[in-house]
Amino acid sequence: MVTIEAFSRLVSGVYAAALTPQLWGPAVRDIHREMGGTVGTLGMAPDGTSSIIGDTTLPADALASYAQHYGRLDHVLTNVMKGPVGAVRTGSELVAPRRHSEFYSCWLRPNDMGDGLMVRLTGPPENYFFIVGAPPRTEFFDTPDRVKLMSGLIAHLQQALRTQDAVAPLPAGDGEPAGVLDVIRHGVILVGGDHLVINLNAAAERICRAGDGLCMRSGRFAAMNTAAEQELHGAIRNALTDGGSRVRRGRSLSCRRPSGVRPYVIHVLPYPRRDTDVHLGGQMAVVLIIDPENEPEPATELLQRLYHLTRSEAEIALQVMRGVDLKQTSEELSLSLSTVRTHLQHVFDKTDTHRQAELVRVLIALCP
Structure with a gap:
C-alpha cells in the first residue's frame, strides 16, 4: 500500500508538471515506478491517433513503429478511449483476451506492456489518457492497491491538465x-x-x-x-x-x-x-x-451543448452531481420518479456513462 508521503510526492510532481510541461517525464516515471510498472505514458488522442506528452521508458524505435504501423492495431487504447472518462481499465480486461493478436505479440509484449492499468482522463477535444504498463506475470497487475492508487491520482491528473491547458496559450517569458x-x-x-x-x-x-x-x-x-x-x-x-x-x-x-x-x-x-x-x-x-468547498458545477447550458441533453436531463445530471437522490430530485423538479429515471438513463446514454459515480466524474472534469 502506498504511503501518504509517497502519494503526496506523486501529486506534487503532477502539479509541478502542470506549470512546467518538461517535468511530465519525471512525474510519470515516478508514478509507474511507485506502482511497480515498467512503462508510464501520458498522451492524447484528439483525432483518434495518439501522441505522447510524457513517456518515460519507451525507446525511440518503439514509438516510431507505433506511429508507423502498430498504432492502427492498438485495440487496447481504442477501447479505453471508447469507455467512460475516469474509469480505470485493466490488462486482464483489455489485453489478456487478445494475447494472440499481432499488436500484443509484436509490440506490447516486446516493450514490457503485456499488462497494466489504463484510464481515459478527459473527453474531446484533447482526449488525454494515462497508462502504466508492465510485463505479463503469473498474477495480473490490477491488484486492489494499484487500482486504488491509480483511482486516487485521476482527479489530480485531470486538474493538472486543465491548469496546463489554461496556461499553455500564454506567451513565454511573462513576468506576471x-x-x-x-x-x-x-x-x-x-x-x-x-x-x-x-x-x-x-x-x-x-x-x-x-x-x-x-x-x-x-x-x-x-x-x-x-x-x-x-x-x-x-x-x-x-x-x-x-x-x-x-x-x-x-x-x-x-x-x-x-x-x-x-x-x-x-x-x-x-x-x-x-x-x-x-x-x-x-x-x-x-x-x-x-478549496474542496469551492467546486463549481457546469452550467445546464454547457451540458446541453456538449452532450445534446434536454433542459430536464441537464438539471437531473446536476442533481446527481450534488448527491441528491432520485426521489428528492423528482420532488424538486416536479417530475414523477419514473420520468426522472428515464431522463437519467438518457443522460447515461448521451454521456457514455453507466453509473452515477461515472457521471459525476465526467461532470467534475468539465468544470473550468
Missing part, C-alpha cells in the same frame, strides 16, 4: 505569473525567501482575505494554526532550498479551517526559474491552494 493564472479557480501564490509573497492570483487573494485558516502577515503567506504554519513553512523551505542541499522538493499538506468546513489542500512546488526571471531575485516556490 499570478496575473495570467487568474483563469485558474484554485489559489496560486508565488513565494520567495522568508515566505514573502511575490505575487498571487485573485482566488488566492480571496482565500487569504477570508481568514479561514490561511492569511497574509506583513506580506508573508501564513497559516492561522500553529501546527499548520510550521508544516507550511517547512514545505516552502524545502521548495526553496531544502536546507542548502540544492535538492528542491515539493510537498502536499492540508490546513484545517476554523469554520469547520473541509480543510484546504495545499501543494507547495519549486518554481522553475528561467533566465527571464532574474529580476525576481532568488529561488521561488509556487503554492497551489485547493
